[in-house]
Amino acid sequence: MNLSNWNTPLSYLGLATLAYITIKFTRSATTFLLPSGLTRYNRTKANWALVTGASDGIGFGFCQELCHRGFNVILHGRNRAKLEKRVQGLNAQFPMAKVEIVVCDVVGLTGAVDEIGSEVREILTAQGGELSVLVNNVGGETRPYTVLSDLRFDEVDATIAKNAVFMTQITRVLLPLLEKGDGGLCVYAATKGFVDSFTKALEAECKNEKRNVEVLGLRVGQVRTAGFDIAPGLFSPEARTLASAGLNRIGCGRVIVWAYFWHWLQGLSFDIMPRWLLVKVSIDRMMALKKEDEEKAKKR
Template sequence: MPPPKLDLDWKEYGPFSFPVFYGQKAYNAWAGDTIQLTAAVVGTAVVFSFLARLGLSIWSYIKPSKLQVYCHSETGSWALVTGASDGIGRAFVDELLDRGFNVMLHGRNREKLERITKALAEQFPRRTIDFVVADASSLDHPEDAVVEKVQQLPGKLTVLVNNVGGVPTKPQYVSLHKITADSIDTQININARFPTQLIRALLPTLQENQPSIILTCGSAGGISGAPYIATYTATKAYVHNLTQSLKAEMVVEGFAPDKKYTKGVEVQGYIIGNTRSAQNTTEMPYFTASARECAKGCLARIGSGKALEYPTWKVAMQIGLMVTLPEAVTRKAVAKEMIARKTQAEKEE
């Protein structure tokens, strides 16, 4: 039942007659049957849309992962993980080996990679493990060394995990005008240039070995930005857009996965929240994940159909709240967190 209409004698309100007259007209128009019906239809549609998105979001954390469809090569399916020496990259390695993949680790420290490879060979005797040394911060086409090693694998590369990234320069938290030009170039090379060039160089191989998948690791900082790590967060926003664009490109080029995932090149990225690693020891109560939890959550989301996913529902909730709040409120909260991190880092130096 529509609300009752007003029938005020606006002339009796003296100096307030003008706003009363137009206020009454506006209210009576709103109370009309047409407006009320339209509002009810629109409101119902909004509610159903919200419930549908919520349901799909919950389902993405329940439905089985499609990771295993990429472990299909008779000669052995291989996964390449960049930045695999520690942190999230190393966790990806352990998870993929545990799921039946052979793994090639990428890093820049040969001695460290040799030690890790030896330990993993003992832990996973039924898997084949290899490594490649390439400095992702270099401008001298480090991706070429990776591609050359991929071409020598005794099986097919079906999974590419673009994990390498971070803020490797010191100090880690610094105002943009105080950071050196070399540090900016290093961060851009590691976080943006190297993964882009590696995808370009390996895409023909992944198309030949389909079904295959490209995974990219982004960051919550790429959504909101953050002071003192401006270059890093900017490169992560780039990675998010690269992922979305590449997924669309695979569709228009005819490489979209079919319904049974028997062919195609899937592309999926992850908006990663606060995760413990060698570079990040900051704890955010309730929202901090271990590297293993993060990697496991990323692999569990494979097959959701979304270009960008969250490793855990906690990160999804955190980012959902962040983008819902007024921008000024979010900026203030992020600034407070980053000031605390910068202060702590300076004490530890």
């Protein structure tokens, strides 16, 4: 190695780039080593978490993990009978936890969404404790693997309602309660542009207004759920594993983080990959999933 070359501007640029990448990588990786800050939102052991889209999948995984970690839980969903069944399951599995439900279809939302605030207030008055955690989980696609031009108006509208509109409205409605509940707001989000921007803006707004609320956006890769019946594996964990990993990231000091270590590694590889390769890998994967889905539908 010729050390005399180390003084060129290009070597300084190389060193600066290396330092930047190392700092970025280390900051991102350390989130998996820090202990969870969740306990600070339930010092009294009487506090509540509200999980949206809680009757199935990742949302229900969050409910199980929150009950396991000593919270009382309010399940949000659209199907009362399914939610009540979930309540029975949680009561049997976690007899110490109080479990309640709120019912609201997030598609076709009206001003009646404000009533969720009143319902939650009634629960807290009757049962005690404060609302200290909100997991904004509800979302998903209306007709998966379909290009925009093949979707109908109502399908596009429903997808935006599920992934963006409801989370904004429910956060608005519940923010005053969360603030009273010693400030825990866990915004669960998939890798959705609006959700990322909303989370970052909300975090900045809360900080600026000195609100005692922590905002965290969780990035998520593939997770095995009832609606997404993929083979379980290192890169496709069960819903509860993902939920547990997500809760462990609370208090990590960052606004948007990967919830689960193996998804983080995947995300890192996507960051490094050239865009054409990323697009190819993503489309190939989507096509394979679509084919699997069609074959399963034929067998049904």
